[in-house]
Structure formats: C-alpha cells, structure tokens
Amino acid sequence: MSRRIVVPFGPQHPVLPEPIHLDLVLEDEHVIEAIPSIGYVHRGLEKLVEKRDFKDFVYIAERICGICSFIHSVGYCQGIENIMDIEVPKRAQYLRTIWSEYSRLHSHLLWLGLFADSMGFENLFMNSWRIREKILDAMEETTGGRVIQGSCKVGGVRRDISDSKLKDMVKDLDILSSDIEDLCHVFFDDDTVIHRTKGVGVISKEAAYSLGAVGPTARGSGVSTDIRKTGYVAYADLDFSPVVETGGDCYARCAVRARELLQSVDIIKQAVDAVPSGDIDVKVKGNPDGEYFSRVEQPRGECLHYIKANGKKNILRERVRTPTTANIPALVKMLGGCEMADVPVIVLSIDPCIGCAER
Amino acid sequence: MTIEEQKYTDIMKEDLLKNVKDKCESGYRLVQIGCGKFGDIFEINYSFEKEYSFENLRIKTTEGEKVPSISDIYWGSFIYENEIHDLFGVEVTGINLDFKGNLIRTTVKAPFNVKNVTKVKPEKKETAEKKTEDN
Amino acid sequence: MDLLIFLILFPLIAAILMLLLPNGEIRDAIVKIAALIIAVSSVYLFIETFGKGISYVTIGSETVGMAILLCELVVAIFIIAISLKFRKYIVAALAIVQTAILVYAEEFASVETGFLNELFVDEFSVIMALIIGIIGSLICVYSVGYMKGYHEKHADVKDNRKLFFFVMFLFLSAMFGVVFSNHIVWLFFFWEITTLCSFLLIGYAMDEIAWKNAFWALLLNTIGGVGFSGAILFILVYSGNGDFIYLNNLIAAGPVFAMIPAALIAFAGLTKSAQMPFSSWLVGAMVAPTPVSALLHSSTMVKAGVYVIVRFAPIFELSYIGVLISLVGGVTFLLASAIAIGQSNAKKVLAYSTIANLGLVVACAGIGTQEAVWAAILLIIFHAVAKSLLFLAVGSVEHQKKSRDIEDMSGLISTMPKVAVMMLIGIAGMFLAPFGMLISKWATIHAFVNALPPFGMLLIAMIAYGSGITVFFWAKWMGKLIEVKKKSSPLKKEATSPEMFTLYCLTGLTVITCLLFPLISGFMIEPYIVEVYNGTVSQLLSLNNMLIMLMMLVLILLLPLSLGHFSKGRTVVGQYMGARPGVSGVSFAGSMGVTKEVELSNYYMEEFFGEEKLSKTGVILTIILLIVFAAVIILNLPGMVM
Amino acid sequence: MSYLTKSPWIIHYDASSCNGCDIEVLACLTPLYDVERFGIINTGNPKHADIFVVTGSVNEQNKEVIKNIYNQMPKPNVVVGVGICACSGGVFRECYNVSGGVGELIPVDVYVPGCAARPEQIIDGIVKALGILDKKYKDSKKGGDFK
Amino acid sequence: MKLFSMTKTIFKTLGRGPSTIRYPKEPAKRYEGTRGQVEIKIEDCIFCGLCSMHCPSDAITVDKPVKIWTIDRFRCISCNSCVEACPKNCLCLNNVYHEPVLNGPLTESFTGSAEPAEVSSEN
Amino acid sequence: MTFEFFTNSSFIGAVLFILFAPLIGGIVMGIDRKITARMQGRVGPPVLQPIYDILKLFEKENMVVYESQNFWILSYLIFIVVTGVLFFAGSDILLVIFALTLAHVFLILGAYSTGSPYAHVGAERELIQLMAVEPMIIIAAVGLYQVTNSFDTAGIIQSTFAPVIVLPGIFLGMVYILTMKLRKSPFDLSTSHHAHQELVKGLTTEFSGSTLGMTEIAHLYELVFLLGFLFLFFGTAAPLIGIAVILIVYFLEVFVDNATSRVKWQFALKSCWIVTAVLGVLNLLALYLI
C-alpha cells in the first residue's frame, strides 16, 4: 500500500498571490512529485496588436503585469524605437532608467515581503511592504500611477521629473536604505530564516544555465547574467556589476534580491547625478517596419519583447517572453524532493509572476 | 544607449536538432522559443545567448507539419514548446513534459492560428452558461 | 477447590475432542459450548472465591507429580525432535540444556519437595483466570467464523482446523495451569506447554516464513526456559528444604533468598512477554491467523510472562535487580511505541503496542511498590480487553478488505460502521482518558514518582515521551477510520455472526471494565495488594478522581447524541480542493488535464521512527541492561551458598 | 448592526488580472492601509470568508475556480470586484480568452473601478460591502434561510 | 543576536508608532499628478472622435451626429491616451478615483453645446 | 491537601472559569493582536476583535463536508472546558493533562473526518505537535509534584514557596512549549491565527460558521488554562510575581511570534524533545541533588 498523499496546491491558495497549480504528491511531507500547471490568468493580450495602434499598444504592454509594468513598457517602446530608428533623447533614457530601478525596488520589496510570508514570517512581510509604500509614493508622485505607471511612450517618456524633485527622491532613498539594510540583515542572518532557506531548492550553476534560468534565479546559482549590462537605456553610462551569489538555494536567491535593492538605490543615485537636461520625447512619425528582439532586465530577469511589423499601424506580432516563463523549468527541478513546507518557499523563491508568464 | 545587434540564421527544419546541439555544445543558453504566424507560414525563432551575444535560429513550417522537440538538448524547452502547441496549434513531437494542450487552455483552440480572432461573443456566452449549469 | 482442576482439565478435554471431530457444524457448536462453559466457570470461580483471599488446593499425589514430569519430558523431546528435523540445532541444544537442568534438579537435588498445595488461587489468579476464561474463549468463538473464511481465502494453506482448535483449547488449559500453579515445577510445565502451543499456532500456515517465525519464537522462549529451569535448580540446590519450591513460600521468603530465583524467572518472563531484546518473536508471530495473534497478545502467552514478573514484584521492591527489570520494560515501552509510528500494517502496530504496554507492566512490576503492582494489574486487565478487541476487529476488516494495512481502512466508518465504531472504542481504550489504559498510565506515573530515585525519574521521562508517541500512532489510526473521502453505503454483513458476537462482547467489556474499574480496583486488586504487602494500602486513586473519570466517560457516551442535532439544516459542500474540484469524488482537476484523485495517507516519519534503527538501539540497550542484570545475579551468587 | 460587519474576513482570488489590482488588495493588508483595523483578515480559505474579493477578468480556466470559491463560501457573503478588469474585462475585454467581468459568472455586489484600483478605493468598496452583508444577514434571518 | 535578528526592526517599528493612514477617518493621500478619471469640457468638444480612436480600452464612444460623447467608467483605465489625442484639449484626467458602485455598467454621456450632463446609470 | 470536587471553592473556581475564561482569553488575544499590529507598524484591530470574530462566526451559515465533523468539534470544545474546569477546581493535574490530550484528539479527529487534504495534513501536524509537547507537560506535572508533594492543582497552588525556584528548567521548558500550544510562530505548524501559508488553514480548513466558532472558543479556554498552568509555578506564594512573569512571558511569545519564521515539523519535534530532555528531565534529576 502506498503511503502517498496527493494534495492539490492552488490555483486558489493563500500563499500564492496569483493562481498556479501544483499536483503535489507527498510521502509524509516529502515531495515525491510536483507537476505544475498554469494558464489561469492567460488573457491572450499579444493578439491585441491586431486591433490597437502600435503606439497605443504600450498601454496594454504595461498591463501585462502590474508589478513589472514600467519595464515592460520600456521593453516594448525600445523595440518599436529600434525598428523605426528613433533616437530617444538622453534625458528620457535616464528617466526610464530611474523609473526602472524604482520599479525594481518596488518589485523586490514586494517579493521580499511575500517570500517572508511564505515561510510564516508575518512581521517581515509587513515591514517590507511598509517600506515599499515609500517607493510607490515616489512613483505615484512622478508618474501618476502607483503600480501602473504609464509614463513611458514610444519616443520617450510622458512626464518629466524636476531636478529638485530628483534630489528629494535621492534624499528619501537615503533614509530608506537604512531601513532596507535592517531588513536585509534579517534575511541574511536570522536563524529561522536560514533554517527555511539555506539548502532549500538548490539548483547548481550548470543546471541553472542549461535550464535557461534568468535574473536572480540564475544569479543566485552563480550565473552572471544581467541584461542591464548590454547597456540599454542609460545603463551603459552607469557603473554597476551583476549581483551574484553561488549558493543556488533559496537563501542565495533571496540574498541576490536583497543586495540588488541596495544596488538599485546606488544606480538611481548615479543616474540622478548624471541626468542631462533636454527634451523628454521626440515625435514619432510613420509606422514601424521590421523586426526586433528587445531585451530588458526585469526584476525577475531577462524579458524579451519580439516585435515584427510590416509598416502598418498594427504591428504583426508581439511576443513577450517573460522571466517567469524562463524560470519555470528550473522551478520544476527545484521542487523535486523538497518538503511540503518548502514548496511555497521554493515557488516564491523564483519570484513567479504568473501575470507576466501567461500574458 | 546601446542597440543590440540582431542575428538571425535561417535554417531548415531538418537541421534544427543538429544546429541546436551545436549551440548547446558551444555553451549557449536557450533564451526562448517563439512562434509567429505570418501569412500561412509559422516562423519559429530559437533564441540563444552566450555572454550577452544574442543569436537566433529560425525555421519555417506550415500547418500540419511536425516540429521536433529540442527538449532532449535543452530540458527546459518544454515550456515554450507546449506554449507554441497550445497557442498556434503547431505540433511539436517528443516533448519531455508534454502537457497535451493543457498548459494554457483557451476558449478558442490555437487562437494565434486564426486570423483576426475576436471573441465569438454570443455563441461563447451560451457555452459559458451551459458550463455554469453543469456545475 | 475442584473448580481449579476443572478449569485446567476441561479445556484439555475439549481440546482432545477437537482432535477427534471433523470440520463442520457440530464441531463449531461444540467449540461454542466449550467456550461458554469455560467462561461461565471462570466467572463462577470469581464468585466462589470472592472476598476469600488466598486458598490452596492439594492434589497430594505423587503420581500426578511424576506424570507432570513425564509430560514435561515428552514436551521436551518433541521440541528437540522437531528442531532437529528442521535443523534448528540451537533450539534443540537449549531444550536439551533446560531439560537436563530440570532432570538434574529433580533427581539430584538433595531436597524432598513433597506434594502439598500444588495449586492455589487468589485475587490476582482470579483476575488472570477471568481474562483467560472470558477473553480466551471469546477468541475461540471468533475463530469459528474466522477460520472458515481464512481457509476459503488461503487455499494454499492446508486445512488443519482440528489441530488449530486443539491447540487453542490446550493453550487455555495451560494458561489456567500457569496462573493456578503454586508448585514452581508445575508452573514451569504449563509454561513450557504455552511455549509449545504458541510454536504450533505461529507455524500454522506451515509455509516457510511461518516455520521460520515459529522457530524464532521457540528459540527465544527456550532461552527463557533455560532461565526458568535455572531458577528451579537454584531453589532446589540452595534451599534447605523443599518449601521454597512453592510460590507462596518463595515470595514470603523475601528478597534475601528469593531475589535470584525471582530474577531468573523474571528473565524467563521477559522472553515470554516479548520484551526487548526478545521482542522480535512477537512481531514475527503476526504470520499466524488473526485470532492466534489476539490470543497470544491479550490473554495468553505474553500475559503468562508478565504474570510471573508481577507475582514476584514484591521481591523487587527498591532493589537494583528490580530497577534493571524496570529499565528493560521502560526502554521497551519507549522504543516499541516509537517503532509503532513507522508501521502501517495494522497487526504490526498492534504487536508493537502490545510489546510497549507489556513493557510498562514490566516496568511497574520491577518497581515493585504497592502502587506499581496496582498499576501493573490494571494494565494487564485493560490491555487484554482492548487488545483482543482490536485484533479481532482487524481480523474482520482484513476479511472484507483483503488487507491488514491501516491505509486501506480509510473511511471504514462509512463502509463498515459497526466494526469501525468498535475499533474506535478499542483504540480509545488503548490511550485516551477516561478509558482503561489511560487510567493505568496515570497510576503508573504515580507509581514511578515514588520509585527508587533517580531511576524513577528516568522511568518518568520514558513514560512521558512514550505517552506522546502513543498518542500519535493511535490517533492517526483513529483518523484513518473516520476519514471518509466519499460516502458509500455500508456493507450489509460486515462479518460472520460469531465474529460480530465476539466483537460486541469485547466492546461491551471494554466499556464495562472502565465503568466498573473502581469496583475492580476496590474488590480485586486492593485486597491482593493488602495480602502480599501485609498491610493496608494507601488510597491509590482518590474517589474524587474516579468519579471524575466516570463523569467523563458518561459524557463521552452521551456526546454522540449531538449527532442527531447536527444532522439537520447544515449545508453540505465538498472539500476544499484549492478551488479546483474534479467532477466526482474527492478529486481535483490536476495538471496536464488529468483529474487526480486525492490520496490521504498517514505520516510514518521513518527517518525518526525507522523500525530497523530503533530495534537495533533497543536490542543493544536492553542487552547491556541484561548483562548488568546477569552480573548482579552472579555477584550475588556466592553469598547465597550456605 | 450584526457582528458580520465587525469582522469581515476576506478571500482574495486573482482571476486573470495583471497583478496591479492584486498587489493593491494585498497592500490594503499592510501597515499603511491596515484593514485589520476593521477586523478584516485575509483568510485565503473560502470556507472562512465573508467577502470574496476578485481581481481581474474571467477566462476559460478560471471560471470554474471562481464558481467553486463562491459556492464554498458560507452565507451571507458578498462579492467585491476590484479593478476594471473585474468590472468589465477592462483593457483585455477583447482578448480571445477573456469572457468579461466577474459579474457574468457570479453576482457581484460591489464594483471598484480603477486601473489599478487604489487601496483607499478598495477600502471604500469593502466598507460598502459591509452594509450589504449586514442587509443580507438581516434578510436571511427574516427568511430563515440558513442556520 | 542571530536568533532574533528582527529585534531591532521590531522595536524601531514599535517606537515609531503605526504608519497607518487612518483612512476613511483621515483623508487619503493624494498627489497632483495622480491619474484619476477623465473629465470633459463638453463645450469645447468638436466630436472629432480622436479620443475614441486612441482609447486602448474602447471606453469612449463619440456620436457625432447627435453630439453625444459617452464614456464607460467600467472600461476606462485612466491611461491619459485620450487626453493626449484630443486636439481641442477639452479632456483632462483629474486626480480623484471613482468610488465603488453597486452595479454596472457605468456609462456617462455628455451632450454637446452646453446642454446639461446626463448620467445614465444610477450611482 | 487533597481536593474535594464538590467543595465550594473548587465549585466557584470551575464556574468562574466557564463564565469568564472566554472573555479573559478574548481580551488577552485581542491585546496580543494589537501588540502584534504595533510591532508591524500597524494600528491593529480593536481589543475585542477576537470576540467579535467568534460572535460573527455564529451568525454565519454552518457549512460542512460531513455532519459528523460538528460532533467532534463540539466534543473538543466540551473537553477543553472540562480540562479547564478540572484545573481550576483543583483536581489532579495528570487528569487535567489527559483531558487536554483527549480534547485535542477530538479536534484532530474532527479534522480527519472531513477527508480533506489540507485538514488531513493539518491533523497530522497537530498530532506531531501533540507528541512534541506531551512529554514536557507530563514532566512539568511530575516536577510540581516533587516540589509540592501534591498532584492536585489545589495542593500545588498552596505550596509554601514558589515551585519555580527549584524548577527553573521545567518552567523554561514550559514556556518553550507554550509557543507551540498557542500556535504561534515559529511553531504554528498545524494551523495558525494568521493566514497560514502552505496549509491554507490546516486543521480548520473545512470548518465554517459555528463549527469554526467553537474551535475559536476552545482556543480561548485553552489560552486561559495554559496561563493558569504557568501560574502554578508561582502559586499563592508569589502571586504578583507570578502574574508579572506571565505577562512578560506572554509578551515574549508575541515578540517571538513576530521575530521568527515558521519552522518545519522535523525541527519542531526535535527541538521540543531536546528542550524537554535538557531542561525538563535534567531539572527533575537535579531535584535529587538538593
């Protein structure tokens, strides 16, 4: 007689902010098998390019996901701009950079909170999200939206940030970073956190690379990959290097993100120091014709917008390959042989964003 | 700002596995597999990256033709291959984790294979209601 | 008191009758009648002796004495022969040693033993007799139904029911002999018969593994037999006269003389009651048909083992020998309970729980204080009732479900409600307040606090951990029974009528013994303790507490009435399935488009409670204890030479 | 007022939203908005919940899920649709896989429009839902609908 | 301390007091630039339909012949696209969010040339 | 010092417990939630929130998978009350402990009876928790007996000096166990007062309406009982210190709840047993030395 326990994990499950389903097969609490299934939030928005003007599609692109919304719009716009050979003003590029990093901060703090919650550390969740609100405030003040910023458009950005505001933002970030450091300290040092994360969901460097993992998931395993290094928007002018950890476990992935928080603050500071004055957009004339693979570094890793157009107002194909999709194979590998209590921790350790993954 | 160079190599479907294997052996990672339908042709891009150099293999196929899976070479490719199958109706053979059309269940089968899909409103509503009653 | 002789002889006669009668209605009827007679006469014995204290019976005939010795030799020869036939040379050797010692002692010891008061009966014997008489014969009745089904299902096993019932009744006879014997050589004779009977019953299926386990049981028990015959030798060699060959005199002699024979007999008791390191035979005995297990575990065999240890308990009071025995019991209790967690085979769980509970009895007996003995006897009673119920219930389920696995009992409450409820009561009887075993455990804790410090605290620690562990494996079993995944209609006939009858009786007994427990304690156990400890007993459990227990029990019996109230006006919905239930049953729409059935198994936590690891630990620990035990005996020996 | 209004427990389900509204619902639980002030707890279990907060639109796969959650919630209960996706399908209304707002599937008591809806708005929506909850309770007591 | 690394944060938080905005008792945070709802100065509208064309969500319908400009609040994603498209600058986004409503659809129609606004759905 | 169940004082103790324990427990829990909220930088619910919650639950529909689950939960509630009544009436403490175990077994059976995967795993975990804490509680009872020479709570509480003086290890062990008994992080394995993650709501997943209400009431009774148990270590010899220490201990529990993540069952079981062995058993053995 088998001693299996078969449990449906999700799609509705309190640990999952978004629906994903796992068939969990357990023995005691050891996971014998975990087969994922997704598709609960698939909308099919890529198909909307057939209906929307390519310029208006950016509103839809940024609604691929409310967490990494801004960078999606950057990715999309960049694709169109490169097809059309539009020279985006420097200032706009810098603003895009700043907002991208804000968006990363917001996403990582959100994730840190959810991650803490997944291992039953409620206070940490609350404190992470408390800090995150400050980021959102800055976002809302500068772009007009808390989570869906809508400030990036083909040819530039919609809103400018005044220099004095930029200075204030940096000042706020300084205050914030001490809070962030406190939090990171908990994630790095606390025994109970380590108990839940160290050695859990290990994936080796080779495996991570060959499975195509991206972003912090890959960097946590020692794969140094960060699309920002390709120098899109203004990253080429800024000094930073990918945050890499070698543990390959949940702890390492967590550490990568925690350190990236501070890195983002640093990048923002650099960008604010270097931001040139000038226009924030250029006029876009005509329609795109051609194709382009536009790659951007999302909080969760490399995101790819493939755009193919044929000179009409509606582009032909927009394909988005989001980091979560790329990380799912690694996740499947990680889940084998863990404990049931680890399942939420491991699932969240890749920072899954199903909204992105399924579009 | 740097603009990434775009590299494509058009290859024959038959050579796919060989080419992918080459890529794998020379240390590329699989970035994505993406499909698009242009006219009657399905264009499938296999994107690879190695040290920030981004390259694509492209094959073309048509309705009803089968495409071999590369999941023996890149284990993780199943996610893209299943997706292509579900959204485009392209049959991919030999996937290691074959969801058999259940990765993404859609109202319209293979929606990207249909020209100008909009929702077939009235008819779909009806089925929705029938489903509800069944519950 | 001819009744004693009747109780020993009647089952014997019934047994012989069984050999003669063919399978069929008549035999079945006779089994039932004989069982009834045995039960009734044991109750009659209880009434007869009630309040009379100890009484002796003298057979006084040398012929009977000689006959017993002869039979003893026959048994020995049989054992030797069969072991030689199956090339079990160690068993044969041990049997030879033990017989040699016995013959030597009988023939060459310089004392005249005489024949006087060979049999006796006191409250303790009566309690044991009631257990044997009522539970033992109920099991025989159950076997009537069970064995028929058994052979229908196991076509490969030769139908040897004649022998089966013969041995069953013989067993009862021998058990009565054990508890009534005052003459230690007689005691030993009956003792050997039980060993033989269990050997035959375990080997009933006559296949390879049955024989293997049967011989294993025989081997371990003959080791004990050697110890027992050593005790007889000691008594005959060292005592000035033959008086000490009588149990009552030996115990009265006090620890100064009796310590060593008591220790040796207790050692035999340890083997028979399947304490570690000897526990493996009882687990192996599972291969036998279920009623056999029920018999071995509840009313016979292992009970003979603890019986002798409890008998000698007063000798052990506050002695190191006693402490060592207690520790063996304590370790056995703790580890056997822990092993039970890792088992999913119902009979194995029951086997380990028996071992554990006997460990507790042994621990109490080793402590040897009044309270401890009181607790030990209570444990024996409650364990016998509940355990036989459980075994037989498992047997009936096994017939229906073709499996002994607890996992297969999932949702039994819906398919076999009657048996399931009885099983639940049986399990509750094993570990829950206010049922029997728990009262005993409570008494045990009270007893241990006053044991020889600091060993008392060590035992407390063992029982503390052990009781946590016990809760785990019983409760998860209960959970399995009531865990209904999908309601189904109950079976028309859950078991044959003899089976159901037995189960009803035992369930009734489980509840009644709990209800009557203050009386049992007041009128049976306490007088016995007063007698052996020559004095007054302190209030063991205050009346208040007993009253509370009773009130709790009544509450539990009343609570099911609330089911009536709850069955109205509730909204029934399916289980929470992550909001993706399947179309039917307890299933959900799983990945890859398949509908998955939910499976629910218990936890076994083998990395903590693995059988192999823990057994090994237990064996090593207890062997160390036994080595110390042997050392203590040997160190004491020279001083004894007079 | 019934006690229902003092201790409304919510269950939140992300139908096919873009996460925007989703995280705003979660943000309501966190220090800045702290809906526990009103006794609100996110239970994550339909059987404990009083208020069903749905974000996002209905699609092929999740309609059974939404229905099931709704059916497993003990009465009286209310449904709050958050975000215009839940209201009408929003910007994805015309996607092939979106069949529209939540109202097409289960009765929605309160709609909170917005893309993404703000936490303050969500609080308003829930407060509005409390009134309905109270009313439903009183009605049901009159009608003797359930125990 | 390794075991209770959270201590510092906890006591800091305790000391700082709750950061909760006691909404609705206190007013909500509001920024000038927040994108709220679309407002129209219907007097200036020329019913060119550009706003409707550029609305990614098809929230606006413009009925040129009868001069009715309608917005479906259940569709509007407050994206500002229409505002940017309008040649007459008669649209703007305020910074107030729509309050929750009991049932939809929630359309508001405005008829051109200074006629009073008419609201189709109760709220 | 033997206790008489039907004496006035024990009767009063019992009645007071039945009447006021839910209120006191509710307020304690409410303050707990308030402090927790403050530690998280929030305002938190009103102090009476736990009581509102319970009252609300009784206004809700009672949804069941099988009707029998209500029976188990009712039994759970009743036996938790019995536990407390026996305790506050001054009865034998071992009996109290056994009644507590019985009550919990009922709760577990209630969870099992639903046949639901999450309740099932919750039940298994609750059993593990039960197994983890049981040794310590029994050892605590024995320790108290060793010091006060009484198994009756009535006798223990009247001890001439506070037992905690010679039972510091056991007291600390009990505090450790308390976290698990109160289902607080890091030991909120089977179900939790906060949204419980991997198990949805664990044990209580399938309970709703009044059934859930009953388990909540039982929690409150149990809370008061547990605090009472801790008070035994001080007794009437040092009542004020006792209350002060209990308040501190409770605050610490809230703090620990906020400062740790949930551990896995292996660690929970192991640590409880080791703590029991080190603090409990050694303390017991040490009693012989003094």
Ligand code: NFV
């Ligand atoms: N980061 C990110 Fe996305 C994207 N693209 C990802 O999976 O969050 Ni919703």
Ligand code: SF4
């Ligand atoms: S309403 Fe807007 S923010 Fe909310 S889920 Fe829909 S698209 Fe996302």
Ligand code: SF4
């Ligand atoms: S774009 Fe402006 S002017 Fe034209 S219809 Fe719209 S609101 Fe009126």
Ligand code: SF4
């Ligand atoms: S704000 Fe955006 S969605 Fe709303 S009406 Fe204008 S264009 Fe349409």
